[in-house]
Amino acid sequence: MIIIQSPTTRDEFKAYYDLRYRVLREPWGQPRGTEKDDYEPLSQHFMAVREDTREIVGVVKLFEKEPGVGWFSHLAVAPAYQKKGIGKMLVAHVEEEARKRGFCVLGCYARLNTTNYFEKLGYRIAGLPTHYFGTTQVVWMQKDLEQPEERA
Template sequence: MTSLEFREVAHGSPNYRETVRLRDRLLRAPLGLSFSASELDDEADDRHLAGFDTTTGKLVACLVLTPVEDGIVKMRQVAVEPRLQGLGWGRLLVEFSERFAVENRIREIVLHARETVVGFYLKLGYAIEGAPFVEVTIPHRRMRKRLVI
């Protein structure tokens, strides 16, 4: 049985570059987009969290937490290998990120969820805020969750 190990990866590290490849393949390339060097440079102050298959050691899931203001981060670029979607690993990654946030004195997570995954975040306790909007050509919803510190 495969299991995951979650941890933070350092910006610019080999594991970080793996997260960029996964995010690019799953989230950007399907939209005809790719990361620019300046976009990746801008991620230097973000927290990069990743899930690794404990059997193979391969990176299979990741997300980014970007500081918004004191005590608030934006969760973005959540990606899970397609063959592993629907197995609960995305939920485990988000739950890990919430524990990580609390340990780092973050009291709130905000995100822009693609309409197709709003239900996923609702089940995890995130609330919809405001009307739908279009971001990178796709309908999104603003969502928020207050954490217990």
């Protein structure tokens, strides 16, 4: 069974960042350290963990982009666990946390080859493509969030 939790120990954070690096930076030849950004201290961090082995199989972070607008980033799932619903599970968890924080909109910068994935989760393109690093382009995608009382 996969559970979602926040990293709390040094070892958990080390494994959390290692997965981000291995999935999001290493395949594109980016150096260690590029898996982190200036928003780390301001963010809520979440990880998908195998309950039986405690292996971290997915990660994502959430922070406030501007009042009422949440931004999630660094969504990564270990290659052996991709296409098993873990990314969707992490995004759903981030959406729920964003609602709890009172965000009305949640968004992310998606690589152009992942926009279909996010569109299936209810996100829409709301910006123009821009270069992220090297030849990688990203586009801002966002989703309006229903607040808990609206869903009742």
